[in-house]
Amino acid sequence: MAKKFIAVLTDTTLFLQEWFANPQRTGSVAPSSRQLAAAMAHWLPSNPDSFVLELGPGTGAVTQALIKRGLREDRLVAIERNPKMARLLREKFPRAQIINGDAWHLDHLLRSRREPVESVGAVISSLPLLNFPPEEAEALTQKIRAVLEPDGNWVQYSYHLGKKQVRGAASFKLRASKIVWLNFPPARVSVFKK
Numbered sequence: 789m790a791k792k793f794i795a796v797l798t799d800t801t802l803f804l805q806e807w808f809a810n811p812q813r814t815g816s817v818a819p820s821s822r823q824l825a826a827a828m829a830h831w832l833p834s835n836p837d838s839f840v841l842e843l844g845p846g847t848g849a850v851t852q853a854l855i856k857r858g859l860r861e862d863r864l865v866a867i868e869r870n871p872k873m874a875r876l877l878r879e880k881f882p883r884a885q886i887i888n889g890d891a892w893h894l895d896h897l898l899r900s901r902r903e904p905v906e907s908v909g910a911v912i913s914s915l916p917l918l919n920f921p922p923e924e925a926e927a928l929t930q931k932i933r934a935v936l937e938p939d940g941n942w943v944q945y946s947y948h949l950g951k952k953q954v955r956g957a958a959s960f961k962l963r964a965s966k967i968v969w970l971n972f973p974p975a976r977v978s979v980f981k982k
């Protein structure tokens with residue numbers, strides 16, 4: 789219990805520090821709540837052999853929920869730009885492929901693995917897309933589209949609660965959407981298909 793409390797405190801402190809250093813990129817002052825993380829993890833691919841790509845895993849709140857829901861650690865590839873967070877994630881999830889890099893280079897980063905990852909069954913993204921210009925968001929989501937399996941889901945949360953607020957989603961079909969109130973701040977989880 790005490791160990792868990794210290795871990796939560798460490799993650800929250802790191803988030804705050806990184807938010808002060810770069811609010812635009814960090815996108816949040818605190819890790820996601822258990823409720824938000826579980827709502828994201830609900831959309832794992834049905835095939836247990838499919839890879840899952842997580843973008844912007846931060847300190848691993850959503851990652852933890854994905855594993856709890858049954859994702860094998862060795863099927864997870866996560867791209868985190870912040871080096872401190874990437875280091876922490878490697879300690880927490882030693883069998884996952886944690887890449888310290890830019891999600892906008894996901895095509896290149898996935899292809900240059902020792903065993904290249906050609907496609908994924910889901911993209912689980914916590915990237916603060918509204919902090920990026922529309923053309924940049926669109927460039928990223930086209931890369932997501934290219935790597936998703938035909939039935940795959942792109943799951944994205946946003947602190948803007950309106951349904952039409954997901955940047956870069958114009959060429960996707962909305963499959964599901966719901967607001968998670970038990971998070972600071974509340975967030976909308978949107979699920980898209982190609």
Ligand SMILES: C[S@@+](CC[C@H](N)C(=O)[O-])C[C@H]1O[C@@H](n2cnc3c(N)ncnc32)[C@H](O)[C@@H]1O
Pocket residue numbers: 813814815816818819820843844845846847848849850867868869870873889890891892914915916
């Ligand atoms: C809102 S936080 C979410 C963190 C975590 N998934 C959670 O829900 O608690 C967004 C994360 O995206 C990361 N990030 C921002 N820009 C990125 C980029 N271009 N490539 C990869 N990660 C990025 C930030 O460092 C931060 O960890």
